[in-house]
Amino acid sequence: MPPARSVLVCARRIGGLQRTSDLEVARIRHSYTTPLVLSRLAVDDGPAQIDEQSIWAGSRITMLARTIASATLLVASSLSSGLAAQGCSSGTFWQRDSLPAVPSSIPTGVSVIQGMCEGESAGIVFEMPANMPVQKITKVVAPWGAAFGAAGFLAALDIEVYDGVSFSGQNVNMGQLVFSLTQNANQNLQASSHALNEFDTSPYNIVVGTQPPVGGVRRFAICFRTDINFHPSGSCATGWPANFFTDNSSFQFVCNPAITPQQTSIIQIAGQGWRDAALATVQGIQLCPLYYSGTWAIRCCSEDAFPATYSSFGPGCPNSIGTAQLINAVLPRLGQTMIVNVTNMPIGLGLMITGTSNQASTLGFLPADLTALGLPGCDLRVSLDLTAGIITFGTTGSWSLAIPNQTNLLGSQFYQQAFVFDPPLNSFGGAMSDAAEWQIGN
Numbered sequence: 001m002p003p004a005r006s007v008l009v010c011a012r013r014i015g016g017l018q019r020t021s022d023l024e025v026a027r028i029r030h031s032y033t034t035p036l037v038l039s040r041l042a043v044d045d046g047p048a049q050i051d052e053q054s055i056w057a058g059s060r061i062t063m064l065a066r067t068i069a070s071a072t073l074l075v076a077s078s079l080s081s082g083l084a085a086q087g088c089s090s091g092t093f094w095q096r097d098s099l100p101a102v103p104s105s106i107p108t109g110v111s112v113i114q115g116m117c118e119g120e121s122a123g124i125v126f127e128m129p130a131n132m133p134v135q136k137i138t139k140v141v142a143p144w145g146a147a148f149g150a151a152g153f154l155a156a157l158d159i160e161v162y163d164g165v166s167f168s169g170q171n172v173n174m175g176q177l178v179f180s181l182t183q184n185a186n187q188n189l190q191a192s193s194h195a196l197n198e199f200d201t202s203p204y205n206i207v208v209g210t211q212p213p214v215g216g217v218r219r220f221a222i223c224f225r226t227d228i229n230f231h232p233s234g235s236c237a238t239g240w241p242a243n244f245f246t247d248n249s250s251f252q253f254v255c256n257p258a259i260t261p262q263q264t265s266i267i268q269i270a271g272q273g274w275r276d277a278a279l280a281t282v283q284g285i286q287l288c289p290l291y292y293s294g295t296w297a298i299r300c301c302s303e304d305a306f307p308a309t310y311s312s313f314g315p316g317c318p319n320s321i322g323t324a325q326l327i328n329a330v331l332p333r334l335g336q337t338m339i340v341n342v343t344n345m346p347i348g349l350g351l352m353i354t355g356t357s358n359q360a361s362t363l364g365f366l367p368a369d370l371t372a373l374g375l376p377g378c379d380l381r382v383s384l385d386l387t388a389g390i391i392t393f394g395t396t397g398s399w400s401l402a403i404p405n406q407t408n409l410l411g412s413q414f415y416q417q418a419f420v421f422d423p424p425l426n427s428f429g430g431a432m433s434d435a436a437e438w439q440i441g442n
Helices: 183-186
Strands: 005-009 014-015 018-022 026-030 049-051 074-079 090-092 108-113 120-126 135-146 154-162 166-167 171-173 176-180 189-192 195-200 206-208 218-230 267-269 272-278 299-304 309-314 326-332 338-343 347-353 384-392 396-402 414-422 430-439
Touching: 135 154, 135 189, 135 218, 154 183, 154 206, 154 309, 176 206, 183 272, 189 195, 195 267, 195 430, 218 267, 309 347, 326 430, 338 347, 338 414, 338 430, 384 396
Parallel strands: 014 195, 026 049
Antiparallel strands: 005 026, 014 018, 074 108, 090 299, 120 218, 120 267, 135 195, 135 206, 135 299, 154 176, 154 189, 154 218, 166 171, 171 272, 267 272, 309 430, 326 338, 338 396, 347 384, 347 414, 414 430
8 A cells, every 4th residue: 555645746738739838836645545545626726736536546447448447537637727719719619518718827627537548539519509500610629638737748639520410328329420630631630738729620611510400409529539649658558647638626426417418528439439428338337437527628619601691703884874783682591582682774674694603604714805795894704504684663673582492502602793784875785783702501
């Protein structure tokens, strides 16, 4: 039975891959008296004092496919300021853990789950509101920590995003894998302890929410797989002192659903597949609360993947009462009727031209000079794929189009320009409006 001892630890936090200032010294006290050592993490404005936080050194069994072993799986640590800024500059911030969105200067207790092996994954499942449009993931946040807040331990992580997740007891149906950083970009996220590591995913066009709801709920998952854990003393057989962490800061004798809710945190266990962390078992032993407790501190940001848009991209040419302008009245959204008004129509008669390109048409490359056709100073800026008449008794006409409620149309882009009749103006008898581009959204 080893004697009681004190350990002095200096912790420096790393946000993303940028190192920040040293934190205060934390004194860690352990009392090794039995295989089950109880301690509790107390957090205040001073050093983080740990006296009685649960550390399990139980009999040797396998965990997360291979280890529960003698390694500590719930290890007290603290999360503090100096991390990369959290939250989102725009769009929606997704978070299910109870840690501060932006860590403060006061250390916050977390649990490092040391039994996660290389090749295994941690994930969080998010539920989308029923009326929420399809989303594009713009940023993900990976929690990577070390026992007692030790800084600078690295890992190479894969980012995996799934759409259409559902649950059946402890089993998780992951739906469709829509993105993998290693498969799609041949890259890894370099995570460092002790931090919420951010990664900008906006260049990768990761879209979620397109799968049909299961049980009336649309779910997606943000996951991280440990490809390489660079901690020098860790192994799958004995545990990794640096690993993913949850928001749990206290030892639990029972699996408390308020601390470890079901259908929230998930783990990929080698030899088993994806499991609900609150219900997962290995060799008949439930992981919660001794080997897993809390909610993964995995977050993400998103924005509407296919916003409905309508904007002008090229000028028209003047007619006898001005230059005709395209003014959107109702945006092009699935299941709705878009409406565009055309102003400055001299005799209330025109044609709306809608095309799939603003680069080429049957007349050649765009924009095409229409002088040879009798429209001096006018350019055709869109392809001639669809034309429809516009009739009005005034000088402002209206054009409309019913957009089918079909998700495969999301993100489709089109281009428009109107020809307005003005017989005395030139030999062709009219002029062109400005040109606009639009995208079908939801």
